Amino acid sequence: xxxxxxxxxxxxxxxxxxxxxxxxxxxxxxxxxxxxxxxxxxxxxxxxxxxxxxxxxxxxxxxxxxxxxxxxxxxxxxxxxxxxxxxxxxxxxxxxxxxxxxxxxxxxxxxxxxxxxxxxxxxxxxxxxxxxxxxxxxxxxxxxxxxxxxxxxxxxxxxxxxxxxxxxxxxxxxxxxxxxxxxxxxxxxxxxxxxxxxxxxxxxxxxxxxxxxxxxxxxxxxxxxxxxxxxxxxxxxxxxxxxxxxxxxxxxxxxxxxxxxxxxxxxxxxxxxxxxxxxxxxxxxxxxxxxxxxxxxxxxxx
Numbered sequence: 001x002x003x004x005x006x007x008x009x010x011x012x013x014x015x016x017x018x019x020x021x022x023x024x025x026x027x028x029x030x031x032x033x034x035x036x037x038x039x040x041x042x043x044x045x046x047x048x049x050x051x052x053x054x055x056x057x058x059x060x061x062x063x064x065x066x067x068x069x070x071x072x073x074x075x076x077x078x079x080x081x082x083x084x085x086x087x088x089x090x091x092x093x094x095x096x097x098x099x100x101x102x103x104x105x106x107x108x109x110x111x112x113x114x115x116x117x118x119x120x121x122x123x124x125x126x127x128x129x130x131x132x133x134x135x136x137x138x139x140x141x142x143x144x145x146x147x148x149x150x151x152x153x154x155x156x157x158x159x160x161x162x163x164x165x166x167x168x169x170x171x172x173x174x175x176x177x178x179x180x181x182x183x184x185x186x187x188x189x190x191x192x193x194x195x196x197x198x199x200x201x202x203x204x205x206x207x208x209x210x211x212x213x214x215x216x217x218x219x220x221x222x223x224x225x226x227x228x229x230x231x232x233x234x235x236x237x238x239x240x241x242x243x244x245x246x247x248x249x250x251x252x253x254x255x256x257x258x259x260x261x262x263x264x265x266x267x268x269x270x271x272x273x274x275x276x277x278x279x280x281x282x283x284x285x286x287x288x289x290x291x292x293x294x295x296x297x298x299x300x301x302x
Contacts, residue, residue, distance in 0.1 A: 003142050004219060004256055007212035010139035014211065017066070017140060018120065018175050019093045019129070020073060023100050024052050024064045025172035026113035031055050037180070037199050042169035045151055045177070049144060050170055054078075055109075062109050068144050071137045075103050083107050087137070093129035119173030119195065121213075143211055146219055146256065147177045150209030153221075153266065154179045157273045158207060160296050171208075176222075178208030181277075183286045187227050200226050205280055207273055209256075221259065221269060223252040223276045225284065233283070239275040240268045252276045 007014060025041050032040040032055060043050045049068040054061055062077045074084025083106040085099035097115070104110050115125040122129070147170070154168040158179040166180040173195075182204045189200040206224040233252075234245040242258030245251075254272045262268035281289055 003145060004260065005139055005142040005146065005211075006219065007214065007217040010136055010143065011214065012133040013136045013139050014143070014175075015122075016087065016091075016093070016096070016133055016135055017143070018172075019117065019126065020066055020087075020096060020100075021050060021170070021172040021175065022117050023097065023113070023126065024050070024066065024073075027064060027104070027111045028052050028055060030111050030113055031057060037166070037201070037204075038195075039166060041172070042166070043172055044169060045148060057109055060108055062107060068137070068140045071135065071140070073100070073103070075107055075109065077107050077109065081107050087135045087140075089134040090132045091135065092132050093124075094127050097126035097129075120175070146211065147209065150221065150256075151177050153269045154207055154209070156266075157270055161292060162294060162296075163292050164202075174210070176208045176210040178206050180204050180206045183281075183288075183292070185287060203227065203284065203286070205277060219256045221254040221256065221272060223273070223280075224250070225280045227284070229280070229283065231283070233279065236279055238272070238279065240271050243272050243275075 021043060025043060029041045034040055044053055046065065048070070049066040051065045052063050054063055059079070060077050062075050064073070064075045066073050071087040072084050073087070074082055076082045083103045085096070085103060101110070115127060116123055151168045154177065158165060158167065158181060161181055163184060164182040166178075168177055168179045170177050182202050185203040187201065187203045189196045204226050206226070207221075208224070209219070209221050211219050228250045230250065232245070232247050234247065238245055238252055240262060242261070243252060243254040246253055252272070254269070259265050259268050259272075286292070
């Protein structure tokens with residue numbers, strides 16, 4: 001069972017981890033072959049934290065990992081060379097960025113990245129972010145356990161669905177773990193912005209979990225339909241108790257504290273996902289829904 005840690009209990013550590021994840025993701029962005037909807041840039045969960053997975057770089061191909069058990073960041077090449085640094089108190093993002101560049105340079109994996117954070121409030125370049133922050137390793141582990149719990153719930157719900165999907169992954173821009181189900185219907189973004197144009201080009205539903213921020217401290221499951229629904233879906237209601245539709249954000253939310261207070265937490269989370277899925281796919285007239293939800297016949301053992 002997940003333990004709740006609200007954002008206001010660990011803001012300095014949360015910010016530090018978000019910046020480290022941004023650095024890791026930006027290296028993938030530069031070096032990985034592009035995939036639709038930015039599928040090439042996501043990070044993946046490990047038993048200890050996050051990893052980029054293998055990043056192409058010829059005979060110096062490498063990975064970068066954030067280990068929350070040991071409070072370290074390290075990179076390793078396919079030849080076995082390693083380098084890294086520790087997360088610590090009274091340290092700025094600028095100092096960590098110097099450590100990060102030195103780590104990659106030691107392994108001859110230098111990568112020039114955009115040094116401005118993306119998809120978040122701060123736009124301070126890594127090298128200019130000089131405020132000292134403490135690091136709480138215990139809070140980081142509590143955060144990660146919430147994300148592992150959410151990852152498993154998302155995997156359980158989305159895996160049987162047929163069609164194109166993104167299985168639960170860590171999105172370093174928005175600092176959430178999410179899975180995405182696509183209907184297969186093209187739906188180009190009606191605006192500008194390289195992230196939006198390339199990330200919002202098909203009809204989909206994103207099912208995710210987010211640790212909160214300064215404006216909303218409660219960690220919550222969320223569901224974001226695209227194209228964005230401007231109708232007030234709250235008029236239809238959403239189950240279970242405690243779940244809501246936000247007309248402002250055009251998303252469904254279900255706080256983790258509400259899920260944990262339910263008699264059967266796992267059942268409550270599945271009900272939230274399924275209820276919202278049914279409402280959105282009906283409202284948006286998803287095509288081939290019968291085939292999309294046809295149960296799999298793959299046996300558990302063979």
